[in-house]
Amino acid sequence: MNDDSLETEIALYFERLAHQSPRFEFAAPQAESQRRFTAPLVGAAAVAFVLLAVVVGANQLGDMGSDAETGGLGSSVSRTAGPSSKSTPTASHTPATTAVLLGGRWEPLELAGRPVASADEWDNTMPWIAFEKDGWFKAWDGCNQIRGRYSGPAQGELRFDSHLGKHRGCSNFLHPFDLTHMGSVMEDDRLALLDERGNTLAVYRRVR
Amino acid sequence: MRPVEQSFDAFVAARGPQLLRLAYVMTGEVQTAEDITQTTLLRMHRRWRSIRHPYSYARQAITHGAIDHKRRESREVLLPNDAITDKFVYSTSIAEEPAMAELLPDLVQSLPTRQRVALVLRYFEHLDTLEIASVMGIRASSVRSALARAIATLRESLAEHRARGGAR
Numbered sequence: 001m002n003d004d005s006l007e008t009e010i011a012l013y014f015e016r017l018a019h020q021s022p023r024f025e026f027a028a029p030q031a032e033s034q035r036r037f038t039a040p041l042v043g044a045a046a047v048a049f050v051l052l053a054v055v056v057g058a059n060q061l062g063d064m065g066s067d068a069e070t071g072g073l074g075s076s077v078s079r080t081a082g083p084s085s086k087s088t089p090t091a092s093h094t095p096a097t098t099a100v101l102l103g104g105r106w107e108p109l110e111l112a113g114r115p116v117a118s119a120d121e122w123d124n125t126m127p128w129i130a131f132e133k134d135g136w137f138k139a140w141d142g143c144n145q146i147r148g149r150y151s152g153p154a155q156g157e158l159r160f161d162s163h164l165g166k167h168r169g170c171s172n173f174l175h176p177f178d179l180t181h182m183g184s185v186m187e188d189d190r191l192a193l194l195d196e197r198g199n200t201l202a203v204y205r206r207v208r
Numbered sequence: 209m210r211p212v213e214q215s216f217d218a219f220v221a222a223r224g225p226q227l228l229r230l231a232y233v234m235t236g237e238v239q240t241a242e243d244i245t246q247t248t249l250l251r252m253h254r255r256w257r258s259i260r261h262p263y264s265y266a267r268q269a270i271t272h273g274a275i276d277h278k279r280r281e282s283r284e285v286l287l288p289n290d291a292i293t294d295k296f297v298y299s300t301s302i303a304e305e306p307a308m309a310e311l312l313p314d315l316v317q318s319l320p321t322r323q324r325v326a327l328v329l330r331y332f333e334h335l336d337t338l339e340i341a342s343v344m345g346i347r348a349s350s351v352r353s354a355l356a357r358a359i360a361t362l363r364e365s366l367a368e369h370r371a372r373g374g375a376r
Contacts, residue, residue, distance in 0.1 A: 006363055013312045014233050014332040021232040024225040147250045
């Protein structure tokens with residue numbers, strides 16, 4: 001066999017291999033120019049946003065109680081953060097600052113109404129979100145690394161403007177960034193993500 | 209040079225599949241290829257405004273990602289290449305020599321990482337020696353050497369297979 005035919009076979013092999021390549025299924029962020037003009041709380045189906053408020057009432061904090069580990073905040077949140085509170089935080093909600101989100105990671109306690117298994121059971125693949133002060137967030141959903149931008153909080157609102165990450169199937173996790181019209185409330189070191197009706201989608205706890 | 213306002217998502221849509229294929233051809237592993245591609249795109253996302261030649265940047269990052277991954281893997285797995293070679297050399301029970309196309313996958317995958325990556329850049333990306341040297345961050349003479357050794361190894365392996373009775 002001469003080198004030419006071998007080189008041809010090598011090229012053909014690479015072409016065949018390329019055709020077996022997995023499908024490209026990455027979530028691409030919105031364009032910078034689009035993002036710049038996206039009005040908060042308006043349309044923008046690709047833009048997930050979070051209404052963030054800090055509940056400071058002692059009674060509400062008490063509601064969390066010891067059952068927060070299995071979704072106690074979720075039930076509290078559902079009562080205190082209905083649809084009407086998403087656009088105008090009530091007097092019992094203090095708009096959060098970015099500083100509230102910073103520091104440590106957020107791990108899920110409850111996803112889609114179900115308690116999340118302990119970290120040990122996740123075998124070091126426990127999902128998390130971490131907010132950085134320069135407007136970036138990092139996340140791990142147990143299967144995929146995600147990175148993107150968030151803005152706010154302003155007037156209690158936090159928006160996930162864009163993100164990039166693989167969408168490899170990860171049955172145990174809800175991609176909060178894929179959802180639209182979410183709200184959230186925050187109590188101490190608990191963060192709940194809500195749907196547009198105020199139902200709890202996920203509850204996170206801060207892990208230092 | 210890309211337009212300043214060319215969007216990152218447009219680049220991902222246009223070039224993403226191509227980059228994933230490149231990573232897959234270099235590594236031969238789905239998950240590794242996805243991880244390398246994602247790491248590359250995430251890094252580019254953050255530095256997007258300062259990247260003047262996105263595809264060149266991405267190709268170089270994926271190349272180094274593939275080499276680094278194999279380097280890490282080689283510290284974790286004992287002699288995977290030897291295992292593949294042994295399996296091939298002593299597979300004398302094959303009744304007929306498989307077509308070269310069937311032999312090449314194992315042979316190419318058993319090449320040292322740098323040689324395999326150089327082959328991909330030459331025969332898949334169709335780069336010349338200087339371009340390969342730039343992408344891999346090595347000298348042109350090293351590229352020529354890597355390519356020559358890779359071709360020689362493949363040719364010798366195929367000849368050896370014939371000598372062991374693989375040829376009809």
